[in-house]
Amino acid sequence: MTQAATLPPRPEGRLARRKARTRAAIIAAAGDLFSVAGFEGTSMQQIADLADTGVGTLYGYFHSKEDVLREVLREHSAISVERYRAAVDDATPPLDRLCMAIETFAEYLRDHRTLLRAAINSPAGAESGDQPGDWVVHAFAQMITGGVQSGELRPVPAETAARALVSVSVDAMLGMGVWRGHEDDPGTIPALVAMARAWLPD
Numbered sequence: 001m002t003q004a005a006t007l008p009p010r011p012e013g014r015l016a017r018r019k020a021r022t023r024a025a026i027i028a029a030a031g032d033l034f035s036v037a038g039f040e041g042t043s044m045q046q047i048a049d050l051a052d053t054g055v056g057t058l059y060g061y062f063h064s065k066e067d068v069l070r071e072v073l074r075e076h077s078a079i080s081v082e083r084y085r086a087a088v089d090d091a092t093p094p095l096d097r098l099c100m101a102i103e104t105f106a107e108y109l110r111d112h113r114t115l116l117r118a119a120i121n122s123p124a125g126a127e128s129g130d131q132p133g134d135w136v137v138h139a140f141a142q143m144i145t146g147g148v149q150s151g152e153l154r155p156v157p158a159e160t161a162a163r164a165l166v167s168v169s170v171d172a173m174l175g176m177g178v179w180r181g182h183e184d185d186p187g188t189i190p191a192l193v194a195m196a197r198a199w200l201p202d
Helices: 014-037 043-048 055-061 065-088 093-110 111-122 123-128 134-150 158-174 188-199
Strands: none
Touching: 014 043, 014 055, 014 065, 014 111, 014 134, 043 065, 043 123, 055 065, 065 111, 093 111, 093 158, 093 188, 123 134, 134 158, 158 188
16 A cells, blocks of 8 residues: 555645635625626626725636626525525424515615616626525425425425515515515515415415
8 A cells, every 4th residue: 555545535725725815705796896886886896806806817717797796696695595494394294484575685685785787787697597595496485396296385386486486576675666665674575475375375
């Protein structure tokens, strides 16, 4: 047996750790700047400066400001998902699980409204078809399907019901369409949850 074969696995290299720290610093800096100055009011140079790195390095991680924005939103989304998972378990009834998901999703939309609007209106977002909530539809539909199968929810078309819930949440919290001017109403999120509770039980 050679000496190399007896060595323990090598820990993650310093270069990989440094890259991870740089990437995290870029995302944190971009999130702070986007929140204060807005997407359009923030430059890649400003992000690089706040992250204490060079613009060239920044472009080595992200091809465009839109890419940075998407990653910032992905990080925020992951935090919201973890908050939801901590609030439910296998014993949580399907309707309670769905209502918690609606509340968590609506709070995410409200808290990151400016960035989500920028993502929707950016050229990259328009070309890719990215919309806040697309990834949630499948999860909502699964919850509704499970509730229908257990007899706790009425037999509604799960995919259509999920799209309706996601759509009204996005419109309400981003102040789109008939919701314009009402997006900061403190009663909106409780009303969205109450709507689901009134509509879905069998």
